[in-house]
Amino acid sequence: MKKIGIALLVIALVGWMLKDTFTQSGIEDLKGGFKEIASYRNENNTGPVQRIYVVTVKDSTGAQLQDYGNLMPHNKYGNTKVYYFLEGNNVPTKLSPGAVNFDVSFNQNCFALYEKSAMGNVGLVRWPFK
Secondary structure (H helix, E strand, O other): OOHHHHHHHHHHHHHHHHHHHOOOOOHHHHHHHHOEEEEEEEEEEOOOOEEEEEEEOOOOOOOHHHHHHHHOOOOOOOOEEEEEEOOOOOOOOOOOOOOOOOOOHHHHHHHEEEOOOOOOOEEEEEEEOO
């Protein structure tokens, strides 16, 4: 009888873990209608890894920008940037590393910038180029 109780407990625990694994929320569950347009990752695996993303948003008023940024990959001692643009505006499709990540002609259309630094500090800036 004791073995059956332990077996049921193990089965329940494994079932709970599987349910939790397969029902985690993802980008598609966030409000805002996010669509990744362009991405860049430098090939430097021994030093700081730079990740840059350009994302369009259908609705900026209720968009979960910080949550979207938190779901993006990040490396220790690396830097992750997510540039947000409204859907329908001109957006960059070519990204480059460094301080300026795309052509400055797109700056006026960028309404937010999420950045996670090498030390894990997170920032979200509205209208970063104004």
